[in-house]
Amino acid sequence: MPRGQTKRRPQTVSSLLDAALEVFADRGFRGTSIEEVCERAGLTRGAFYSNYRTKEELFFALFDRHAQRVLDRLADAVDAMRGSVEPLAELISRTSAVDHAEHRWYLLSTEFTLHAIRNPDAARRLAEHDRRLRAEVVRLFETLFDQLGRRPTVDLDSLARFTTALHEGALAQSLVEPDQLAPDELARAYLPPLIEAISIAKPDAPQPG
Structure with missing residues (x-):
C-alpha cells in the first residue's frame, strides 16, 4: 500500500474505517462505492488511495x-x-x-x-x-x-x-x-x-x- 507516514494518517485511516463500516452495513459491500465511503468520511478519493488500493x-x-x-x-x-x-x-x-x-x-x-x-x-x-x-x-x-x-x-x-x-x-x-x-x-x-x-x-x- 503506497502510503507515507504523516501525523494525520491515523486519523484519516480511522475515519475511513468508521465510514466504511457504516456504509457497507447500510448498502452492502458490493453496493457501496469508494466515493460513498469517502463522502461519509468527509475525505477525498486521494485520501482513500493513499491508504488502500481496493x-x-x-x-x-x-x-x-x-x-x-x-x-x-x-x-x-x-x-x-x-x-x-x-x-x-x-x-x-x-x-x-x-x-x-x-x-x-x-x-x-x-x-x-x-x-x-x-x-x-x-x-x-x-x-x-x-x-x-x-x-x-x-x-x-x-x-x-x-x-x-x-x-x-x-x-x-x-x-x-x-x-x-x-x-x-x-x-x-x-x-x-x-x-x-x-x-x-x-x-x-x-x-x-x-x-x-x-x-x-x-x-x-x-x-x-
Missing part, C-alpha cells in the same frame, strides 16, 4: 480492527474468570454483548463471506485472516482451560471454529427474532456442558465454583 483491502483492514477488538474482549473475559464463582457464566456474559459496532460488523462480514464464496481469491485471503485470528483465540483457550483447572481433549483450532459458528449462528437468529432469543442464550445453555464433555480435570487442580 474495497477488499479496506474490508480486511476492518477485519483486523474487529479481530483485535474480539481478542481484547476475550482476553479481558478470561482474566475476569479468576476467582469468579461461575467462571464460564462470567466469560459468556463479557463476550456476548452486541453493541452497534458488533451489529454492523455482523451485517458486513456475513455479506463479505458470501462474496468470498463466489470469489476464490477473496476466499483465500479471508481464510488466511480467519486462520491468524483463530491462532490467537487458541492461545486464549489454552489460558481458559488452565483457569478452569482442566485439560482439553479436542483440537483447540477445531473448537475455535465451532465456537465461532455457534456465536455467529446464534447472533443471526437473535437479530431475526430478538424477542425470542437473546444473543447469549445458546452459549449459556450449551457451552458449560460442552466444555466439561471435551476436557478432563487436571490432577490436583483446584476446581472453580
Whole structure:
C-alpha cells in the first residue's frame, strides 16, 4: 500500500474505517462505492488511495480492527474468570454483548463471506485472516482451560471454529427474532456442558465454583 507516514494518517485511516463500516452495513459491500465511503468520511478519493488500493483491502483492514477488538474482549473475559464463582457464566456474559459496532460488523462480514464464496481469491485471503485470528483465540483457550483447572481433549483450532459458528449462528437468529432469543442464550445453555464433555480435570487442580 503506497502510503507515507504523516501525523494525520491515523486519523484519516480511522475515519475511513468508521465510514466504511457504516456504509457497507447500510448498502452492502458490493453496493457501496469508494466515493460513498469517502463522502461519509468527509475525505477525498486521494485520501482513500493513499491508504488502500481496493474495497477488499479496506474490508480486511476492518477485519483486523474487529479481530483485535474480539481478542481484547476475550482476553479481558478470561482474566475476569479468576476467582469468579461461575467462571464460564462470567466469560459468556463479557463476550456476548452486541453493541452497534458488533451489529454492523455482523451485517458486513456475513455479506463479505458470501462474496468470498463466489470469489476464490477473496476466499483465500479471508481464510488466511480467519486462520491468524483463530491462532490467537487458541492461545486464549489454552489460558481458559488452565483457569478452569482442566485439560482439553479436542483440537483447540477445531473448537475455535465451532465456537465461532455457534456465536455467529446464534447472533443471526437473535437479530431475526430478538424477542425470542437473546444473543447469549445458546452459549449459556450449551457451552458449560460442552466444555466439561471435551476436557478432563487436571490432577490436583483446584476446581472453580
